[in-house]
Amino acid sequence: MKLISLGREGFEEAYAIMEASFPSDEYRPRAEQLALLDDPRYTLLGCRAPDGALMAFLCVWRLEDFLFLEHFAVAEAHRNGGLGGKLLTMLKEWAGCPILLEAELPETPIACRRLGFYRRNGFFVNPYPYCQPPISAGKNPVPLMILSSGDELSPAAFHRARACLYREVYHQSEE
Numbered sequence: 001m002k003l004i005s006l007g008r009e010g011f012e013e014a015y016a017i018m019e020a021s022f023p024s025d026e027y028r029p030r031a032e033q034l035a036l037l038d039d040p041r042y043t044l045l046g047c048r049a050p051d052g053a054l055m056a057f058l059c060v061w062r063l064e065d066f067l068f069l070e071h072f073a074v075a076e077a078h079r080n081g082g083l084g085g086k087l088l089t090m091l092k093e094w095a096g097c098p099i100l101l102e103a104e105l106p107e108t109p110i111a112c113r114r115l116g117f118y119r120r121n122g123f124f125v126n127p128y129p130y131c132q133p134p135i136s137a138g139k140n141p142v143p144l145m146i147l148s149s150g151d152e153l154s155p156a157a158f159h160r161a162r163a164c165l166y167r168e169v170y171h172q173s174e175e
Contacts, residue, residue: 001083003090006046006057008037014044014057021073028136041168045094047087049078056087060095064164066148067091069101088121092149099123099149100161102132115145123147128158133170 006014011034018027027033036042036059046057055078059071069091074084092099103118103125104111115125125145132142146158153161166172 001047001086003045003047003058003087003094006044006054008034010046010054010057011037011044013054014046014059017054017057017073017075018071020076022071023142025140025142026132026135027071028139032136045091047083056083058087058091060091061169063168064160066098066100066161067095068165068169069099070169072101084117085121092122098151100165101147102130102144103147105143105145118147123149124152126153126158128153128155128162130162133166133172135170 015030015033018033028036037044041062043060043062044057045060047055049055054075056074057071058069061068061070072084072087074087101118101123103115106112106115119125125147128146130144130146132144134141146153146161
């Protein structure tokens with residue numbers, strides 16, 4: 001198994017998994033998501049089964065001094081077999097820098113399990129308030145947490161990263 005660039009050829013398969021895996025306020029409409037592939041900082045990665053089916057995808061942004069893992073999902077048929085952890089390990093090697101991601105607040109059993117998964121895979125919950133701005137017109141802001149690989153962020157590093165995400169990913173000024 002290896003992490004590959006999916007590009008436009010794998011977009012529709014990845015988008016179908018995205019729609020099935022994320023609340024609608026956490027992903028863009030199809031045309032906006034597809035347009036991100038024109039941004040050189042944005043990459044759509046994934047891994048395929050021997051039969052060619054997409055097993056999982058990762059949408060990443062290479063930003064100032066970190067990689068932002070915006071979306072990560074494993075297709076339902078391939079969950080709970082260790083694939084997610086293997087992909088995070090490969091992503092850390094591929095990135096060569098700290099990785100940041102957003103995670104839901106631990107308010108539901110699935111959100112708590114997801115948080116446990118990221119912690120087991122070397123991510124730290126940063127104890128600072130964070131809200132994902134509306135990802136697109138008509139979408140709502142989403143209260144989330146920022147997790148980081150390697151170490152917890154200092155308050156100053158968190159504020160720099162949040163400002164970068166708001167500016168570069170969400171095209172908004174910081175609240």
